[in-house]
Amino acid sequence: MRIFENLESEVRGYIRSFPTIFKKAKGAILTDEQGVDYIDFFAGAGTLNYGHNNEHISKALIEYLQEDGIVHGLDMATVAKKEFLQTFESHILKPRNLEYKIQFTGPTGTNAVETALKLARLVKGRSNIIAFTNGYHGLSQGSLAVTGNNEYRDESYISRTNATFMPFDGYFGDMNTLSYFRKFLSDGSSGVDLPAAVILETIQGEGGINVASKEWLQELEAICREFDILLIIDDIQVGNGRSGDFFSFEFAGINPDMVTLSKSIGGGLPMAILLFKPHLDQWKPGEHTGTFRGNNLAFVASKVSLEQYWQNDNISKAVKYKEKILKDYLEKIASKYKDDYEIEVRGRGLAYGFEIKNDSSMASDLSSYSFQEQLIVETCGSLGQVVKFLPPLLIDEELLLEGLKRFEKAVDKLIVERKNNLKGEF
Incomplete structure (x- = not known):
């Protein structure tokens, strides 16, 4: 990554959130120089609705x-x-x-x-x-x-x-x-x-x-x-x-x-x-x-x-079907931690947010922990307090679920770490 640090302006942003060098991409998968595959729930900030390197x-x-x-x-x-x-x-x-x-x-x-x-x-x-x-x-x-x-x-x-x-x-x-x-x-x-x-x-x-x-x-x-x-x-x-x-x-x-x-x-x-x-x-x-x-x-x-x-409404139906999967899974995660955290899930279609309202600092950590699980998600909101989900519209159901499982692992790991840190303070 040294070449980017030496030559590219400090204004660079996403490279800091996802510190690896990507080499190729297909559909909802990004692959880095080491051959590691990442599920892409960012889709170029909504630019890649039809996925990376769409064959058509x-x-x-x-x-x-x-x-x-x-x-x-x-x-x-x-x-x-x-x-x-x-x-x-x-x-x-x-x-x-x-x-x-x-x-x-x-x-x-x-x-x-x-x-x-x-x-x-x-x-x-x-x-x-x-x-x-x-x-x-x-x-x-x-x-x-x-x-x-x-x-x-x-x-x-x-x-x-x-x-x-x-x-x-x-x-x-x-x-x-x-x-x-x-x-x-x-x-x-x-x-x-x-x-x-x-x-x-x-x-x-x-x-x-x-x-x-x-x-x-x-x-x-x-x-x-x-x-x-x-x-x-x-x-x-x-x-x-x-x-x-x-x-x-x-x-x-x-x-x-x-x-x-x-x-x-x-x-x-x-x-x-x-x-x-x-x-x-x-x-x-x-x-x-x-x-x-x-x-x-x-x-x-x-x-x-x-x-x-867009010759018919098949893609619209598919997006609305996948929305239910995305929403339900995020709400399941939110429900799991409802006693300790106030989590709000909101969105429409395949644009969803996951906000831990009583701890705005967690969203950035969740993005980092998700990256460790080979999942790319970004944050949004005035304080970067919301994890944003923008998967490609054509993502298949199995890959969508796998990405959500990786996000759940990231949430679990972060919350366990936070609890352990709190115990260590006493």
Whole structure:
């Protein structure tokens, strides 16, 4: 690991959590230089919904390159882009009765968020944006301004301009936080300027797997319509099937004005897009541009993944089936230690969190202990207090259960060690 310590910036992160050198990967398995296999419950922070080196995607990419297909084309028309657009419309938009224009932004999620914020302000002629407590939308300056998670905020570089935070669903327990939001909008002297848009995740990934209810999302949409505010859903981490539906907002029956997509939309390759209702397409040609807006290899990968997995609802059914396995097993572990620890299991689809509420320091240790058991899980939340589970959607049941058994071993070992340490203090 010395080469990374000597040459790579101190900003490196995941390498510290998983201190080995990985050599290859397939499906839900990562293999290091020593040939040790690790079960991957992280999936590239939600980028690898279809697994590592998906055989359908890899085959299509190899064939495309062998045929000298366009790799870089700015925003020019290419066969790869044409086929992606056709497939996305036929497999995703039309079956859901959604009418959106598609804008290809820079290749990462924060590029899509920046584009959404810029367009919303352009269309509405208003600059304020409403975001929510513990939300995460990216680390470029505009996206960071609407990111509440204090893990990523610092007074020296954060922009506080034109962003107002409101409490997410459940932030005050049983209180309806949208009544609070409505009061600020209704009172012209509240100090909160009428926003151009509201931006949120329906499941806050980095924020701690906080899940918005169907009723809360429906009421939020109604407020946006009443006050002429655009509704932006950030589906970068929990879209692309992670929630069980392709879009995480489908279960609530709402129709956002804009949707940001990245991570798994590129089939494992860098790509980000902004969806928006046609009447919002008020850009002048070239008004928002970039060198890598539209990755032709990602178009190929995405087209294949959409054709392979979204022609019917089989993958949605599979995710919901595996959700029950994941949830039940985590709740079984929580129940085992309920006399000593207050453990909360929460999530939707294959995005789940495991939080030991009376000891926030344990999540980081659980990630480390899981790694010792050859399981990769990360933490999330404002204090890193939640263990986050994001296995590939295609993981088979046997491997999912094996990974959960390894996590249970990690929990058992950590709790036994904690108890032994406490005994040693007396």
